[in-house]
Amino acid sequence: MSAAIRLEDLAADDAEAVAACLPVLRVLRPQLGSDADVAAQLARQAAEGYRLLAAVDGDGTVVAFAGWRFAENTVYGRFLYVDDLATAPDLRGSGIGARLIETLTERGKAAGCTRLALDSGVSNQAAHRFYFRAGLTIGAFRFGRALGSS
Secondary structure, eight states, X not given: OGGGOEEEEEOTTOHHHHHHHHHHHHHHOTTOOOHHHHHXXXXXXXXXXXXXXXXXXXXXXXXXXXXXXXXXXXXXXXXXXXXXXXXXXXXXXXXXXXXXXXXXXXXXXXXXXXXXXXXXOTTOHHHHHHHHHTTOOOOOOOOOOOOOOO
């Protein structure tokens, strides 16, 4: 089924493109605010290099997408970071997510990146199985602390 799906670059600062991704994004990130708030947030992220790679079916519906950026740090050097990766629930297991990861891997290589990296919640075991099948490994623990107002 995924062969009929085409991959398209969408502008993360384009409200119409963001709106097309929202149904799939909200499956991954249900805590997000209004459509306008999400569009404004992704526009801010786009100003920092965030990009969208969407999987679009024959009807023009976004059925999966990756939100990603190039980054650089002292751990990896230049790398491709995947902020968001989501597939519509009824199409999981169809190979679309693997196509997104492979396309981003090739883009990272072409840009001189040394690594593709992403974070996944520790309880998201289904995603972990997918990442292992896609050739990703666990390279580190990420620690954090909320910085809310007191």
